[in-house]
Amino acid sequence: MPTSPTSPTTPADAASGASDDAPETILLELVDEYGNTIGTEEKLTAHRPPGLLHRAFSVFLFDERGRLLLQRRALGKYHSPGVWSNTCCGHPYPGEAPFAAAARRTHEELGISPSLLAEAGTVRYNHPDPASGLVEQEYNHLFVGLVQAEVRPDPEEVGETAFVTPAELAERHAAAPFSAWFMTVLDAARPAVRELTGPSGGW
Template structure:
């Protein structure tokens, strides 16, 4: 397993993303059990217990050796700080296609564009986080792909990155804390990872 601490990207201008309100609140899509949009909610309010079902995405990128790119979330994040998780995850802005949101967020967080990325299904889960008291009620769109560029993680989002094969990942999961949703989304994405890298053992 190789690890790479996050380093800032110089010269990045502060902008207000199109899904952010002028008052600084980030909005996301509420959905029903079929994944149909039924409204919007402010991000934090959707994660307060008991949680409100909303649209999300999770990305799993492999390198040329079939190793999965992991990130350790920045210590300053209000939700699940300092824990390891998949390559990238987040929420589309209201009306934003999940694929576009996933590609955008990979660039914003990791400073690199996926060399390839494709849909790998969806998964719905309900995971309370005992540390923060927040709740993940998500209809999650999964994406798998490849990465071959030089990473330049945003230190406000990512404290560290690592590439791990299945054996290395199993050891890391046993030694370090991971996000409450990680195992669920990884298991759901495994068929897509196996298609992408059959010899890697996912």
């Protein structure tokens, strides 16, 4: 059952006990279909079938050549390990602004602070993950920005990174496993991506 939102966990409280990928201790913010907060629930419970709708974020960062930074999720991740996905994704702590969470996790996972990070809308989806049996019922806040520093991934979070053009992404997507949510969030973010990268970027 969802817990009451009257005593939300603060980012500092949540961070003191575990990383963002410790599902038994992290609380997620549950929302209704309009993105309004309705309570909290433990991370793993929220992802068990049929899944509880919760707040999430996805980040897309590009270099000066307009290439998208991808990450391959570390093999030790409890959810979707070893698959390619967008630059960074995750869940705000209860009461934490999605923008702040996006910047925080990008730095924690990749060792970089995004430049010109901007909101790119929201998307709601329901994506089961056959490999783990978990479900992504998410109200996802999208962000696009630039990366202007050397990427320094945390190996516990990220197994590999790559900068790709649209053509290279299509080839990689056809040949390698990607997260179940990847194309949904990318398609939803495309208008903002095109505004950031320009018409010649091909996105």
